[in-house]
Amino acid sequence: MIKGAIAIFKRDFKKFLGNPFVIIFTLLMPIMYLVIFGNAMGGAISHVSIAVVQEEPYIDQTPLFTPVVGELKHMAQPDSPPTFDIAVYNDELKAKRALQTGGVSGVLVIPSPLLPNRPIRLYVDSSDSVTPTVIVSGVNAALVKSGSHSQLEINKIYGDIKYIQFFGVGVIVMAIFMTTMMGGGIALIKDREMGIIEGYFVTPVKRSSIIMGMIASGTVRAFLSGFVIFVVDLLITGIMIQTTENFLMVLLVLFITSIGITSFMVSMASRFSNQQEYASMSAFFNLILFMTSGAFYPVIGMPDWLRWITIINPEYYAVHALRSIVLRGQGLDVIGVDLIALCIFSLAAMMLGIATYRRTLE
Amino acid sequence: MTPPAASPDEEEDTLQHPASSGHCSAEQCVIRIEHLTKTFQDKQRTVTAVDDVTFDVKRGEIFGLLGPNGAGKSTLIRILTTLLSPSSGTAYVGEYEITKDPEKIRGIIGVCPQNSTLDNELTAYDNLEFYGKLEDVDDRILPDRIWELLSMVGLTDRAYMKVQTFSGGMKRKLEIVRAFIHRPLILFLDEPTIGLDPESRREVWHQIETLNAENTTIILTTHYMDEAEKLCGRIAFVNQGRLISLDTMDNLRLLLPAGDLIEIGFGRMDDRVLVAISAHSLVISAEIKEQRLFITAKNGNTVLPEILAIFDRYSVTMTAISIRSPSLEDVFIYLTGKKLSDGGGSDGAQGGGRS
Structure with a gap:
């Protein structure tokens, strides 16, 4: 029994050491928690x-x-x-x-x-x-x-808004991210790991078709889960959406956010050939993006260097846009900037994904 | 049509029949490989998987690529199918150069890779449909084509079952028919019958011959001698990344000393036996290696009884007898000094070709 256990231990440990990327990210995670969570939540409010x-x-x-x-x-x-x-x-x-x-x-x-x-x-x-x-x-x-x-x-001016109502909006964005984490890019890596790509790389399918196809499927899934959590959020926190127009705008924001985050995850996945590495990387991004999105705690309480991250963080714009509509009943004049930022981000992520995807076995 | 004079110790040079050397004309030639080399860089070492290989494949032929494990066959196929780029040299598939027009090449080839590339989570039908769409098969004919292929390999009743429930043989057959769903100009089959039972192998061979009759050029890698002998018009031997011979089956046989091979195992040898056998007029050569007597003789069938009589005369006991015509395997042993099947051991260094 001991011999078997030692053999299993050795095998597992060798695999662990053979994957420095995962080791680094395993250590990086708690450090990032300390730095980002600590700063994002505890910082003195200013400006x-x-x-x-x-x-x-x-x-x-x-x-x-x-x-x-x-x-x-x-x-x-x-x-x-x-x-x-x-x-x-x-x-x-x-x-x-x-x-x-x-x-x-x-x-x-x-x-x-x-x-x-x-x-x-x-x-x-x-x-x-x-x-x-x-x-x-x-x-x-x-x-x-x-x-x-x-x-x-x-x-x-918006009446009494409870923290759960404030936070609930962020959870909708989190649902979108979670879905892309599980589904978005992982199929690409799985294909590479299993060797299935060798089968379709010899067909005339274009690199851009592969990436766009993955993004499309991931977007639909992310949108659906975002929508489900949106409805659950309304039921749990007791928020009312006042007009049809606002409801449609929420759907629009969910959709564009889904495109943005899915494109980002797929473009990340396009370079990875190991599911474990991808999983630790996406957990890392999940942390950074969600913490700095303002979902937990207003961005205004973050130190300046963290606020810079929010500028390129699609989740920040998504949370802001959703909060504007759901909690404040604001319209396109307020969320327009968010939508434009999300679109620019999506486009950049797609191009990055297409440009970096390896369409060979090397 | 005489074989070049060559002995095993000259194996450095490519043995090529005069008729098949040089370039074939443009309309005859469907693949042209020119000084193709592929090296893989590792942390510790550089592995040359394909080493300065040059040859042509003619339109409409079944071309065999033979060699032991790790000889570089799969790497060569992967370069030709645009999955890997060559380190140096070039190749033309159809009229397209592999590094300049990979997309055009992908449109005219069909590939059945060595390892399974089916999506286990999809059904047989979905797998074929997926490839049909990627290969741009007309949507109007695609369903019919899929059913045609499924019935070809007897999988119609399993069309809507997930591939992960299939046996190894069923998966292999599905993968092969998938490769020609779009009726490609050139079909690459990397070890197509590996792991198949004899009956399935015959079915696959039949499919390959049918396709070839429809003017599809087929490039086949295998290490089954019988497969190559049965199917291939011309055969290229590859060993340690190098092309060591390329010729038709018949010409390759001519490389061997003429006659049949007789192999006799014995208990305790009497020297007079060897002398007597060597003296026989039809015996070309006779030698003893590791408790076995190897004889080449013209008309082996008629010589054998007389040899047995000689053994009898000197009361030497025999433990085994075999007689056969020289096969591709013998050609291979003759050219490389080793058996096809034990390639994995001695040139494991070439294993980099299969990453």
Whole structure:
């Protein structure tokens, strides 16, 4: 029995050592967890943009306005950039429009005569899980420091949004990624491992046909699973989609996201000839992309270097677009940029996949 | 049509019959291979799987590529079927050069690789349909063609079963018919009958001959001598990456000393036996190797009784007798000094050809 166990041990260990790629990724994973998860979730919130408006700007600035703005501007966590970016607006309507389209995270309206029936009003983007709390406590602190005793009226423009509703949207994107991880590129590698490719490489089928075919099939699967999780998410978190138009837009975003992520995974798979290597690589990307997508925690809480990753992260755009539609009921004017970014990403991934796919046995 | 004078110690040189050397004319010639070399780079060493090979394949012939395991046959096939690129030299398949027009070549060839490339998770029908589509078979005739091929190999009742439930022989047959679903101009069969029972082998041979009669050029690798003898018009021997001989079966036989081969095992030899046998007028040569007496003789059938009589006269006991006409295997042994079947052991270094 011992002899057999030793033989099995040796065989398995030799295989392990013979695969340095997998060893590296096995070690890299926890380190990445530490660095990315730790930074993405625990980072000090900074650069939250707030619009500050003086009611009736043609009247002289109230004694409160200037000190509050000053206090907010200089508020910061130790060793961090300023917590707030203050934009002074002259027009309350313009400021509110900026809030609705995601340009700013909060609007502070200071009335000119400070009367008991004219409270200081604060509007916050409640679709975000973190920034409203930061803004409310920051504004309160600034008011106290400026010596104001007026009451603060807080308006959550999207009502009360629970964390599960905030997070649920991210899970839809995760479902898409998971499906592509299991299905997207792995069939290509399996074919290579099993030698099946030798059979179809001798047919006139083009490299681009192979990649596009794989992407098409992966996209359909990813879209279906994204859709199923979307419906489950609505049922569990109790979100209502208000209009048919919004529903169709969700489908559009799901579809383009599926194309983007599937293209990415297939293009990665086109270079691999070992399922294990591919699996560790895709787990790695799953981590990075999902952590930096803003699904768990708003991007605003991440250090700058992590925020750079979000710029090329398709999941960031997908999460943003879905949240815009599902939680805020926003339209194409807001998600247009996300869609364009996703399309550019998909196109680049497809081209990379086609260019790097080896259509020989070498 | 005389065989070139060559002895085993000259095996470095390619033994080629004058008639088959040189290039055939463009319309005759369907494959032209010119100084093709393929080396595989490893961490420790460089393996030359195909070493400066030059030959032509004529339109409409069944061309045999023979050699022991690891001789470079499969590598050569993979280069010709555009799966590998040559390290140096070139080849033309049809009118296309292998590195410049691989796509055009893929359109005119059919390939049955050595290892199974069927998709086990698909049914037999789906496997054929998949290839039919990739080979751009007209959708209107594809279903009929698939059923035709399935009935050809007796798999119609299993059309909708997954290939993973098939026996090795059934898979092999399915793979072979798949290779010609699109009626290719040239068909490459890499060890087509490996692992098949005798009856299935005959069926496959019959298929190959039928296809050839329809003007398909067939390139066949094998290490079964009988297969090559039965099917192939011309035969190329490959060993350690080099072409060592290329000729028709009949001409290859001429390379051997004429006559039949008689092999007799014995217990304890009496020297007078050898003398007496050598003295026989029809005996060409007689020698003893490892407790066996090897005799070549004209009209072996008539000489044999007389040889037996000589053994009897000196009371030497025999343990075994065999008599046969020289086969391709003998030609091979003659050319390389080793048997086809034990190639794997002595030139394992060439195994790089099969990665």
